[in-house]
Amino acid sequence: MAEASVRVVVVDDHSIFRSGLKADLDASIDVVGEAHDVESALAVVVETVPDVVLLDVHLPGLAVPVGSTGGAEVIRRAAPELPATRFLALSVSDKAEDVVGVIRAGARGYITKGSSGGEVSRAVHAVATGDAVFSPKLAGFVLDAFGAAVGETAVAGDELDRLSAREQEVMRLIARGYAYKEVAAELFISVKTVETHVSAVLRKLQLSSRHELTAWATARRLL
Numbered sequence: 001m002a003e004a005s006v007r008v009v010v011v012d013d014h015s016i017f018r019s020g021l022k023a024d025l026d027a028s029i030d031v032v033g034e035a036h037d038v039e040s041a042l043a044v045v046v047e048t049v050p051d052v053v054l055l056d057v058h059l060p061g062l063a064v065p066v067g068s069t070g071g072a073e074v075i076r077r078a079a080p081e082l083p084a085t086r087f088l089a090l091s092v093s094d095k096a097e098d099v100v101g102v103i104r105a106g107a108r109g110y111i112t113k114g115s116s117g118g119e120v121s122r123a124v125h126a127v128a129t130g131d132a133v134f135s136p137k138l139a140g141f142v143l144d145a146f147g148a149a150v151g152e153t154a155v156a157g158d159e160l161d162r163l164s165a166r167e168q169e170v171m172r173l174i175a176r177g178y179a180y181k182e183v184a185a186e187l188f189i190s191v192k193t194v195e196t197h198v199s200a201v202l203r204k205l206q207l208s209s210r211h212e213l214t215a216w217a218t219a220r221r222l223l
Contacts, residue, residue, distance in 0.1 A: 006128045009033040009048055011041045011055035011074065012090075017113075021054075021090075024117025029124055037061045041074045049082055051128045054120070057091040057098045065177040069098065072105035079106045086127045090120065094135075109133035159220075162204040170197040174210050175217035 005028050012018050013036045022031050033048045035041035038061025045053055059070025075087045089102045089110040099110050108127045111120065112135045123133040160168060166187075173183045180198075184191045198210070207213050 005030045006052055006124055007032045007050045008124060009035065009045055009050045009053045011035045011053060011059065013037060013056065013060055026118065026121035029121055038064060038070045038073055042078055045078045046081060050085055052124050053085060053087045054090050054124060055087065057089055057093055057102055065182065068176055069101055072102045075102060075105040075107055088123060088127045088133065111135045159205060163201060167197050167201050170194060171201045171213065172217065172222060174198055175214045
């Protein structure tokens with residue numbers, strides 16, 4: 001029985017790679033759009049509403065905050081608007097921070113560009129049905145990153161309980177490197193309100209700067 005067609009958007013900043021990948025994918029993969037950077041990816045994904053977005057990790061884009069990657073930002077910004085769309089990272093990078101970064105952002109898998117067209121096609125189908133897929137050598141990074149001890153998780157939960165829901169939203173954005181203006185735009189609040197929330201977060205967590213906040217959130221795997 002032939003596999004059902006999966007609608008895919010391919011996001012990579014190299015047009016030659018996109019062309020080669022499309023030619024190498026199985027006939028069951030229907031490429032409905034392409035993009036080369038963060039901004040064009042967001043536009044194409046929202047317009048086409050694909051089953052799967054196959055995207056590189058390191059994408060150019062003016063909206064990428066310090067400490068993040070273009071691929072992770074595409075996922076963070078698009079996923080809340082498209083709950084049925086899955087994201088699969090396809091990158092030359094096999095660095096732990098890249099793998100963990102996009103998984104935390106919401107990717108359902110991460111495979112390397114050394115994969116064959118058939119392997120990529122099978123990964124796309126698996127992710128489309130809700131499975132998680134990782135290249136074998138990368139699975140350990142994910143287990144290490146998300147295998148926090150129960151005690152550590154409990155401590156993070158207790159500390160987060162000190163913060164309101166809005167303060168937690170602001171905390172995560174600030175810790176990811178967003179500027180106050182970017183946080184205000186993301187949450188539809190004023191810059192002054194952002195400043196008030198940040199002050200409250202630092203006071204409640206007994207921290208003295210946003211750099212300490214980033215270190216605090218990273219250590220507790222909250223980003």
